[in-house]
Amino acid sequence: MQCEPSGFEILRASLAFRILGETVYRDYAYRLPINGDEAVLDFGCGLGAVAYYAAGRLQGGFLTCVDASARWIEACRRTLRHRTDVTYLQDVRALPAASFGLIYCHLALHRIPDEDLAGVIPELSRLLRPKGLFAFREPLRRAKEAIVVQRLAVESGLVRADSRITDAPLVGSTIESIYARPL
């Protein structure tokens, strides 16, 4: 069962967004391989700190924000209240296959137990269009979990396109990887 955040956790995320918005979140959103006209999914959106900047890069495309927690979805709606073109979901399983050109997960997958990840990653892979991209960023100190995600991505038929170490203020070093769905 999904654990709902406390009011304190939401406040802490809001403060992080205000303080680190233009470094941690905007920098990642600007590095994402977004063309602007595609369908993009933010999985584990939380407060919507990355989504806030990613949505600004979508001209003809549209953004779907997913979080298992109803309270985080509510908080994300508030962060993106200036946008009318964003869809919010708690579960991706009803979405049709090959719906998205890009799926990204920011500092979210290491929170998901391995046994659940084994279902989540193939599900995200199913949602990618041919040539679609799956991008994720995890703290380097959680490299073990990131390696599990990388293995599951390959087992789900995705091919590694890029992987690098980046630094983020307060978060520290992170692993950023991109996997592609072949044609």
Ligand SMILES: C[S@@+](CC[C@H](N)C(=O)[O-])C[C@H]1O[C@@H](n2cnc3c(N)ncnc32)[C@H](O)[C@@H]1O
């Ligand atoms: C550490 S927060 C990251 C939030 C946001 N991406 C960011 O960078 O600020 C992790 C988020 O993943 C969500 N989450 C955890 N397990 C999930 C699942 N199985 N499906 C969807 N969201 C999940 C949590 O509710 C939480 O909002």
